[in-house]
Amino acid sequence: MTYLWINPVSEKMISAEALERMLEKHALTRVVCRENWGEIVLRKYRELLEHADGTFADARCPAAVSLVRSLQPEIRIADIEPILIHCARELAERPDLADARKIITTPCRILADMGNKLELKDTHFVPWNRFLASIGEPMEPAPDASPIPPGFFKDLPFPVVSKSGRPAIESYVTGNDWKNAKLIELLYCVQGCHRGDGVR
Template identity: 40%
Template sequence: MNNYIWINPVVEQMYKNNLKQLINELNIKGYKVVKGSCQQKKVKNKFMSLCKKIDNHIILDTRCPAAVDYIKQNIELDGIHIPQIEPILIHAARELFDLYIKKDERATLTITTPCESLKELGKNIFKQEGKDRIFFKTWNEMCETFNIEKVEKCLESPIPLGFFKELGQNVLELSGKKEMIEGVTRVINNEVNARLIEMLLCKEGCNNGDGV
């Protein structure tokens, strides 16, 4: 049986000086580390296409499900469009599932996540679609289960605020609960002009997620 594992970019950044050692350790524990193609561009293009298609609504960033849930729970989002665009991590999981699970009936795939929110989203999506043998685990869970030495969080996110800058849209960049609430409220009250609202629940990015 082949047990494949995908290391998310936050964890790669955390272990950047000892990544080869980490990969070897995972191999010893029965996991083969796999990589897919870059999904960032695909997600960015989906938002670009949406901006061209919808011209009467402000568009909300959906890459961070925890941010979307938090805003929906605290603000009435009248006039703001929440698209059905999945996070980058889910796009990566879909590609790797097709590459490694469909062609091998005995294979498993573990997707590591930087937070509980992405873990739960991934589990729910693939369960609803009837796709098994793919598992979503936070990096903290992997370290605890397999006795992997956990290193300090990285200071900078591999995908920081500014993801949408090159789209040529009027983007409001927000991270952290307080900044998100204040920023989205100002947009709704027409105090700030924005075409697209970028949001990360963890201040400064996923490197501060609760799963790493």
């Protein structure tokens, strides 16, 4: 049996009817996480910022993390894996999914590469567009608004600055204003992951 976990960006790129047809046609079983990893990751950031000094960068987007490391090594990167990776770890370790193939769709190539390097048991990460191409299914148009927009950390009781898009990130981290923030939310794609190379 093959289980399919669809990330929230990809989920918005296919109608419910088309998804059901695709699952049945290709003998795929959709699976969901039992844990609320979004809330758990948010709690991890809150705990980190409560007990640490200085400025941290959000680590959910590996492309943005790589950019910040190359431009401003003084900014510390939070040692907290992306939500998608937390989900994948749960699925790879769940006894009820043992000995079955797990496919994790991603909004971009770099996140798929990051996941595959973990070599989780029977688990393969693939960008949404490559997954559809591999099974011969067409892409539906990408949504105009991201289901994962900037603002994930807006309710934290700390100074949080949100930057999306390479030019905005470069401009911010090469200046001095970043020193006034406790956390910098970073998304490499402008306004969110719906502009990732795995969904466009």
